[in-house]
Amino acid sequence: MxxxxxxxxxxxxxxxxxxxxxxxxxxxxxxxxxxxxxxxxxxxxxxxxxxxxxxxxxxxxxxxxxxxxxxxxxxxxxxxxxxxxxxxxxxxxYEARRAIEQAIQLYSGSKELPTFKSETFWQRMVNPRFIPQDVVYYSNISYATHEEANSANKVAFEQVNFMSLDVYARKQPSDVKPVLLFIHGGEWIRGDKGAPYPLIRHMAESGWVVVSTNYRLAPTSKYPNQLIDVKRALRWIKTHIAAFGGDPQFIAVAGDDAGGQIAAAMAFTQNDPKYQPNFEKTDTSVKACVLINAITDLLDENKFWDMNIGEDFCQNVAGLKVKDESFLKEHSPLHLIKKDSVPFLVFHGDRDTFVPFKASGHFVEEFKKVSKSEIQFIPIPGGHHVYHLFSSPRSHYQAIGVEEWLNHIRHDMMADNDKSAE
Structure with missing residues (x-):
């Protein structure tokens, strides 16, 4: 019974x-x-x-x-x-395969993604425990200076523990590899760099050096400390990543959910001294940005959200007493787009009911109106908000799409540099 x-x-x-x-x-x-x-x-x-x-x-x-x-x-x-x-x-x-193939066909050489008939599909893409064997990672590396750590400790002792990152790389890299900085989501108040995103391991297995970073969390640490912390992580990458086989001259940034907002804000505010206290002269530029189910509009003038995202962000994340529209505009990727913005790749699950799917489409439309740079929007069929956290066909197909797009961006930039040198 x-x-x-x-x-x-x-x-x-x-x-x-x-x-x-x-x-x-x-x-x-x-x-x-x-x-x-x-x-x-x-x-x-x-x-x-x-x-x-x-x-x-x-x-x-x-x-x-x-x-x-x-x-x-x-x-x-x-x-x-x-x-x-x-x-x-x-x-x-399985329909995600078709969506990714169609999206990358212009620059991937008509690459065919793994199908039902492929061993790769069954050994990796439907294996919930799949982890590449030839990837190593170095964990809990602090990116804070002694002064920054002391300042964080004064707010709350455990806060300094969030100012750390992990590095993923091939066991035996053959040459210098491009770098991907990944920023986890979690509404700015939760999440961790150690979350098992298949994208991180796929990119490392494919030859990229991947850095997954933590940042101090709200409400203990008020926004924009999260953005400042990630710029500190980028400072560390520029200085130290060569020791892990990474190329500090080509760094792309990616993030999901709130991490996507931070990644986009980072790409739009590169070298802005306002968010680089005591390291104002450090180069914090990146070459490209990848967003996954990202929060791109905190002001929500189009009312895509079922909640008051702006009020929640101001009070619970930034620690403001009232909703401040100018502050929201200052930190909404939608309102930070510039003519010379870096290229963007945007994914969003079409069944995401947590972060509005329509908001990403609107961000892409506005980007095309303002910027001369490339942007690509790939809706993921059937994808819910954290589909990319699981080892599954959707997340693996998406990882292939990210790899192909970033390689395409890097190839084009290298070609442009060669032409300029002639």
């Missing part, structure tokens, strides 16, 4: 999450939204492991005689329908 209750609970839980993964609505209670978003993404990115778990539970329940009676049979039917829905979700995830 006790296992029957466990089985019924799992049936209802996964049936609800599977349905919600299609529907995508968030609960109105803010504290439940983060758990719900994670649940959406878990189901949509790992449908096959969930199906495997359900089959095991069905077999075990059958052996224990759980399915005797009408009510258990109803639950069994619900379970079968849920598994059909999970298969549909899996096929839907």
């Amino acid at each position: 006790s296992f029957g209750i466990i089985y019924y609970t799992f049936v209802l839980l996964f049936a609800g999450l599977t349905y919600a993964s299609f529907e995508g609505r968030l609960p109105k209670i803010h504290r439940l939204q983060h758990l719900t978003v994670f649940g959406f993404s878990l189901i949509s990115e790992w449908p096959l492991p969930v199906i495997g778990l359900k089959i095991a539970l069905i077999i075990f329940a059958s052996m224990l005689g759980v399915f005797k009676g009408i009510v258990p049979q109803i639950f069994y039917i619900i379970d079968l329908l849920t598994m059909i829905g999970l298969v549909v979700i899996f096929v839907d995830a």
